[in-house]
Amino acid sequence: MDRSSPVPLYFQLSQQLEAAIEKGRLAPGSLLGNEIELAGRLGLSRPTVRQAIQSLVDKGLLVRRRGVGTQVVHSQVKRPLELSSLYDDLEAAGQRPATRVLRNTTEPATAEVAAALGVAEGAEVLVIERLRLAHGEPMAHLCNHLPAGLLDLDTALLESTGLYRLMRQAGITLHSARQAVGARAASAEEGERLGEPEGAPLLTMQRTTFDDTGRAVEFGSHVYRASRYAFEFQLLVRP
Amino acid sequence: MDRSSPVPLYFQLSQQLEAAIEKGRLAPGSLLGNEIELAGRLGLSRPTVRQAIQSLVDKGLLVRRRGVGTQVVHSQVKRPLELSSLYDDLEAAGQRPATRVLRNTTEPATAEVAAALGVAEGAEVLVIERLRLAHGEPMAHLCNHLPAGLLDLDTALLESTGLYRLMRQAGITLHSARQAVGARAASAEEGERLGEPEGAPLLTMQRTTFDDTGRAVEFGSHVYRASRYAFEFQLLVRP
DNA sequence: GAAGTTCGATTGTCCGGACAATAGCCCGGA
DNA sequence: TCCGGGCTATTGTCCGGACAATCGAACTTC
Numbered sequence: 001m002d003r004s005s006p007v008p009l010y011f012q013l014s015q016q017l018e019a020a021i022e023k024g025r026l027a028p029g030s031l032l033g034n035e036i037e038l039a040g041r042l043g044l045s046r047p048t049v050r051q052a053i054q055s056l057v058d059k060g061l062l063v064r065r066r067g068v069g070t071q072v073v074h075s076q077v078k079r080p081l082e083l084s085s086l087y088d089d090l091e092a093a094g095q096r097p098a099t100r101v102l103r104n105t106t107e108p109a110t111a112e113v114a115a116a117l118g119v120a121e122g123a124e125v126l127v128i129e130r131l132r133l134a135h136g137e138p139m140a141h142l143c144n145h146l147p148a149g150l151l152d153l154d155t156a157l158l159e160s161t162g163l164y165r166l167m168r169q170a171g172i173t174l175h176s177a178r179q180a181v182g183a184r185a186a187s188a189e190e191g192e193r194l195g196e197p198e199g200a201p202l203l204t205m206q207r208t209t210f211d212d213t214g215r216a217v218e219f220g221s222h223v224y225r226a227s228r229y230a231f232e233f234q235l236l237v238r239p
Numbered sequence: 240m241d242r243s244s245p246v247p248l249y250f251q252l253s254q255q256l257e258a259a260i261e262k263g264r265l266a267p268g269s270l271l272g273n274e275i276e277l278a279g280r281l282g283l284s285r286p287t288v289r290q291a292i293q294s295l296v297d298k299g300l301l302v303r304r305r306g307v308g309t310q311v312v313h314s315q316v317k318r319p320l321e322l323s324s325l326y327d328d329l330e331a332a333g334q335r336p337a338t339r340v341l342r343n344t345t346e347p348a349t350a351e352v353a354a355a356l357g358v359a360e361g362a363e364v365l366v367i368e369r370l371r372l373a374h375g376e377p378m379a380h381l382c383n384h385l386p387a388g389l390l391d392l393d394t395a396l397l398e399s400t401g402l403y404r405l406m407r408q409a410g411i412t413l414h415s416a417r418q419a420v421g422a423r424a425a426s427a428e429e430g431e432r433l434g435e436p437e438g439a440p441l442l443t444m445q446r447t448t449f450d451d452t453g454r455a456v457e458f459g460s461h462v463y464r465a466s467r468y469a470f471e472f473q474l475l476v477r478p
Numbered sequence: 479g480a481a482g483t484t485c486g487a488t489t490g491t492c493c494g495g496a497c498a499a500t501a502g503c504c505c506g507g508a
Numbered sequence: 509t510c511c512g513g514g515c516t517a518t519t520g521t522c523c524g525g526a527c528a529a530t531c532g533a534a535c536t537t538c
Contacts, residue, residue, distance in 0.1 A: 071452075073452075231418075
């Protein structure tokens, strides 16, 4: 515990606990020791210790039971569902992703895009069309729409990183997203782009992303090759 | 605020606030008023008020800004991603779901099922195969595996409600799940079951569900007609 | 008029304490 | 033996206060 650090004490503690769980120093199923004693031992107050523990409970790493104690979850826990870009996902999986920008222009919004972004139909919006590759093989076709004036996107930057990272760097605080995941058969044109035969099953995702003021900042229509990609994630039950 | 009620004060407050937001009495984008004054007005302490507000921040309904205040999010918020059964989803959408139980037996676990559930290969597991219909039309084919002895499932009950509801009623506390969502082409047999031609795109989901001790309590392989169903959900960005 | 500075407002962090609710255990009684 | 009651441990809830960090706006200065 470093009291001179600017990082909050409860956060320091939660990180230490998380690391201990990760490394197996705190065995799954083991009790954590009661809060009062733990606080005394660390020289912290009980509310601070509780805040640290609570953050790990929210992450699904710990379970509290009144009258019993706090236990380490016997975890299959990997990664919760996040608003992450496909780029980051692939990079984390060691797939060395690449991007080919097919289009980076502004166009009048279609009715569908206008409705999703909450702008007038025909208003200018940024349109970005990309092909995402892994190991040189096409993985997905991504088409994104952004309100004009929010951000200007350099094609070279788009080829070397994900869209969400660029948006965050531009000071946009992403807050929530509404998603729909489905499947459909590939048209001839889609098949050619992705290297799949016509009629092959494709995984589709449409996503509208909002910032913390509730403004829609992005609308994306993505198509993945079902033979090469699936969404994997973890979700927690809200108690 | 009812101090004699067994329901916690912070929870009472968060529910009142949520209702006020829902009903529009608290306009999107409006400030909530500072915590100190709010606490004084309600006769509560600041920590209690903070706890109520925090729970709504976690739900994505409010945003806090240091030095500014707490704002109601301009929300497109509907429903976060939950561990819900397809049955509940369809019922909420007014689709009048029906279930046809195709199989309800115990069998030795295959290698895949044994690995997912963490039991020995060949150990007895419950196998449930169901066809889910909406408006008399097939929507999905659900195949679930459960460790033997966890629960005995009445076929009649399974036809009238969802599996998760039955598990919760049996005292199992669902905690987290690991999911994979993909797509594939229908085999001839699958197509026939669901009323789709062979080769039609299908949406697939595999899910392993864990209880709060980390034990796997269910493994499901689900197949949805892509022409009639897509997953829709909301997700929040973890700050 | 523009840029930098100060200041008030508001949330963030942390403390110490008090009592309530619940789960599990031990023990006694039937 | 079996069942229930009481005891203890532990988390859940709530209070009141203190100071720090940050944001925005008003103010000052050039």
